[in-house]
Amino acid sequence: MTNLDERYGRTRPSLVTRVSKWVSGLSQTLIIGIVAAVLAVGVFGFWLLSTLSGSAASESIRADTLRFVVDDDQQGITIDAQINAPAGKPLACAIEARNERHAIVGWDVVELPPNEQHLQHLSYHLNTVGVPTTVLVAECWIP
Structure with a gap:
């Protein structure tokens, strides 16, 4: 200091x-x-x-659209999809139809009974309020 x-x-x-x-x-x-x-x-x-x-x-369920066909009067669409899900469990899937502007013109929930196979086939006809250009399985879940 x-x-x-x-x-x-x-x-x-x-x-x-x-x-x-x-x-x-x-x-x-x-x-x-x-x-x-x-x-x-x-x-x-x-x-x-x-x-x-x-x-x-959520990751154990997968849905793939195989094909779709628009009705002749263009007021409905039929979807064929393949769903890979756990065996022995019921499923519910939301189906959406969309128009050329991607607006939803048809929507429904389809309930599937339990199946002993992991791979299930879904064929469903959906009525629409407009002209659909595409359809898809938006989501599937175990209810």
Whole structure:
């Protein structure tokens, strides 16, 4: 320390003061780190559980449109689809018919009884309120 420090009252903090400030800063950092780690584990766990529970039902069902035929009067459409789903479970599938502007002109939910095979064939006629240009199985689920 110099004479100026003594004159104006600036003193160097003692070793105990410096160590206690370092420990208190370390503990704050440690607490923040622990809280951040707990939040990260919680968010990861929530994501993992929601992914696993959602994929068991939705990813195990797949519907593919094989072909469709528009009626001669253009007020209906017939779809042939193939559905890959768990065997022995009933299914419900939403069918949508759309026009050239992609507006929905027909919609229905078709319920399928349990089938012992994973692969099922669906043939369904859908009445429409406009001229359909395409039809698709929008979604299938186990009711």
